[in-house]
Amino acid sequence: MPKIKNIPFQATNQLENGKKILTLSGNIRKRYYSEDKSIDASLIKDALDDVTDDIIIRLNSNGGDVFQGIEIYNYLKNHASNITVEVTGVAASAATFIVAGADKAIMNTGTTFMIHEASSFAWGNKAELQKVLNALEVIDDSIIAIYTKKTGQQKDQLITWMKEEKWFTAEEAVKYGFADEIKEKQKNVENQIDIAALINHSVAEAMREFAAKAQVSNTVETPKETKKETPKQKSLLNKLRKGE
Template identity: 35%
Template sequence: MKVNVKGTIIPNDDQWIYDLFDIDATSPAKVSKGITAAAEKGEPLEIYINSGGGDIFAASEIYSAIREYSGDVKIHVVGLAASAASVIACAGRSDISPTAQIMVHNVSSVASGDYHDMDKMSENLQKANETIANAYITKSGMTKEKALEIMDKETWLTADEAVELGLIDEVAGSKNVKSQLVAAYCDIIPQNVIEKMKAERADKKITAQARLDKLKEGYKNDKTGNA
């Protein structure tokens, strides 16, 4: 069963927005659907990655779901596995196209507030880095210090370098895997746009419900009047 991890890694609640604009994106629910289908058919799970990363918690959920699959798993990096997507690439036996790349770096975020808030955010980000580093450590056997070092340097790896470092198991033959490079890390819809669309969607649901209630009330009154 082929499952694509393509485009931005996003939370489940944001998937419909990316689908609306026909922007490639992958949520945990989207991957879980493929995993469930593979399990029902008793098929091996084939994960194809071409992603610049995205939400690290969504990536962690995908990583865990792949690792928990009871059947055979093979991961193919066919373009870019950067940032959060590199975590997913470490979830099982893997190969990488000769023209593909892996990129690892520190977790980042946006915060506002006073210096206490900034200190707290810095602490949280450092903890997040250590959490993400566990995926690289588990896959490659590298030390925690090494994992944090390559993350801190924002390390870009060729196919051969990724294999040498232990993050990928082997370089795939070009005849087996089609490669596609991307021009940017990921195409993320701004959060303010996502929130605006969610609010508008909620308003439409409220309006639709109000209209339905009005129709029901009218039907009820007509029925009473005709009785």
């Protein structure tokens, strides 16, 4: 597998707008002490066990231990909350299982996704090496089952990609079903709706006012008393009628 630059470890969790935000950056492997700078299933469980809000996991990882990755996958699949995973850098190897475990997977612009066959180190005689080979084949079948469930891709296609150590762009990851969408900049729709409502309200008020004024100007008021014409007014009217 091509050498990938090591990703600095980061694991933070916070609450934003009623959602649990868990940021994960680094390699996936079992942690043996509290200060161990790795991502494993126990770290995820400690952060999310008591969470009932929606969850967003921001992920940047080269992957690592396949067994830890699969344990995290199943933990996320069985969690009661709605879980979204956002890839913020790379999701490779075992990190792709975390993506697959989400209810929704989002690729940020410029991010990448990589899948490959399981790998291991082996030493010993033919029998010992054969045991390792058999184990790798079983693990590959497990990985393919995860990808098939997520993507709907045919097994033969997944096997080909895994043998190639296939890298996908964000667009390709969405195209082939590994992710659901590419993240776009969020616009403040609520403010847009408020402004539109304000404009509509102002226009309606102006139209009502205009209609009221038009109605008043077209209404002929009937006087309660008809004023009597003065002799001067009668004389003038008579002259006008006679054409004088």
